[in-house]
Structures are given as structure tokens and as C-alpha cells.
Amino acid sequence: MNSIRVVLAVVVAKGCVAEQLDADTAFLNSELKEEVYMEVPNGITNAEKMMCKLDKAIYGLKKSASAWNKTIHAVILRIGFRSSGADQCVYVKGNNGNYVSVYLYIDNMIIAAKTVERSKKSRQL
Numbered sequence: 001m002n003s004i005r006v007v008l009a010v011v012v013a014k015g016c017v018a019e020q021l022d023a024d025t026a027f028l029n030s031e032l033k034e035e036v037y038m039e040v041p042n043g044i045t046n047a048e049k050m051m052c053k054l055d056k057a058i059y060g061l062k063k064s065a066s067a068w069n070k071t072i073h074a075v076i077l078r079i080g081f082r083s084s085g086a087d088q089c090v091y092v093k094g095n096n097g098n099y100v101s102v103y104l105y106i107d108n109m110i111i112a113a114k115t116v117e118r119s120k121k122s123r124q125l
Contacts (some may be wrong), residue, residue, distance in 0.1 A: 001091065003084075003086070003087040003103060004103055004110070007090065007101060007103045007110060007112060008110075010101070011112045014097075014114070015114075016112045016113055016114055017112070017113060017114075018110055018111065018112040019109065019110070019111050019112075020105060020108065020109070020110050021109050021110075021111065022108050023068075023072070023107045023108070023109070026068045026106075026107035027057045027058065027059055027061075027064040027065070027067070027068050027096070027107065028056055028057065028058065028059075028063070029056070029068070029071065030056060030057040030067035030068040030069050030070070030071040031055070031056060031057070031067065031071065032054055032055070032056065032062065032063060032067055033055065033067070033070075034063070034088055036053070036063070037051045037052065037053055037054070037056045038051065038052050038054060039051060039052075040052055042115065043072065059111070065106060068106075068107060069104070073088075076091050077091075077101060079093075080093050081093040081100075081102060088104060089101070089104040090103050090104075091103075091104075096100065097114065098114060099113070099114070100112070100113040101113075
């Protein structure tokens with residue numbers, strides 16, 4: 001919680017703009033590293049003794065949040081952001097006052113930048 005306060009304090013102090021985003025179906029876009037099986041959901045006929053192997057994370061699975069964090073972390077680093085040394089959920093890209101910062105909290109994020117254009121460009125993660 002302290003990191004979000006620092007990010008928002010920097011936004012105010014530097015006159016930046018900030019946007020809050022929710023990653024739609026975030027967990028469903030995350031691959032699982034381990035094999036996970038589940039019972040076939042009710043309503044599927046002739047499937048009483050069948051199991052499903054999950055290829056992707058699903059909501060309600062304990063490992064889904066961790067899988068999403070690994071997925072978004074890799075994407076953010078790949079597009080040139082660097083992780084903060086103080087908090088692994090805070091990322092920064094740029095220098096000389098022309099930077100963008102991203103703060104992650106589960107499947108929500110805050111993008112802060114000097115200009116609206118720079119913020120919108122970063123939204124396309």
C-alpha cells in the first residue's frame with residue numbers, strides 16, 4: 001500500500017497524469033507452469049469419470065494470481081520497463097523527466113506519465 005502512495009505523490013508533485021486500468025480476463029490469459037486438473041463441470045453429459053487438464057489459469061484457482069503476475073511482469077519487461085528495486089510491482093520506463101511508471105495490484109494497474117499521449121501509448125501493453 002505504501003508504493004501506491006509514493007506513486008500518487010510523484011504524480012501530484014511532478015504534475016503527471018494517471019490512469020487506472022483493469023486488465024479484462026487477466027487470469028484467463030495466463031499460462032500455468034504446473035499441470036492442473038479439475039473435475040468436468042456439472043451439466044456436461046457422460047462426463048462423470050472424466051477430468052480436464054487446464055492449459056490456462058482460471059478464476060477461483062489459487063495459482064491464477066501468481067500466473068498472471070508472471071505473465072504481465074514478462075510483458076512489461078519485454079517492452080522496456082524496468083522493475084523498481086523497492087517494489088516488484090512498480091515499473092518505470094524513460095528518463096530525464098520523460099518517463100512512464102506502472103503500478104500493478106493483482107489485475108489492476110495505474111499508469112502515470114508526464115502527458116496524456118505518453119500514458120495512452122503505454123496503455124497498449
